[in-house]
Amino acid sequence: ETGVTQTPRHLVMGMTNKKSLKCEQHLGHNAMYWYKQSAKKPLELMFVYNFKEQTENNSVPSRFSPECPNSSHLFLHLHTLQPEDSALYLCASSQEWRTSTDTQYFGPGTRLTVL
């Protein structure tokens, strides 16, 4: 109901695999985000795209590669991950990054397990 969908909902991958997470928002927003949620830690912002341009990379390792082909779609390409990368990956969207009413709406997340 939030207008932000994510696929897959669950993913198990080996350290040598390559996989991609997909996010789609149906809210007409211009900004999209990737967050990482690990147990007992606050949400960590990974990437921000505003009007399809990457405006923030929060010191994320290069084994995570985002892609934003348009304002409605966001991908996170994964390769050579480590077990400590196992977490819930959340996509969010908002009207516009760095505005006074930049309220973020989240998708249901992808639960990633790296073996």
Next chain:
Amino acid sequence: GQQLNQSPQSMFIQEGEDVSMNCTSSSIFNTWLWYKQDPGEGPVLLIALYKAGELTSNGRLTAQFGITRKDSFLNISASIPSDVGIYFCAGRPGTYKYIFGTGTRLKVLA
């Protein structure tokens, strides 16, 4: 980095009781958001606050933007079993990225 303290970390309450939780910051925030997250799901926005002193309700939920702009409060009245979950606050200084609290885990005893 900036800290956002959310308390309590967890709480057990009886059905029908009122619940209060809060978040405090070491710096001034311009926006406060409150979310609820169920197991295996993403956070769902409950209430957004944009102005110091603002008091906003969403059904049985009421949130307030503290006058000092360094804190925010969420109250749930007459709790029911489906209120179970983790409640997060998120605050933002200026128009930069949000800082998230570590959550309050709420368990309601029927």
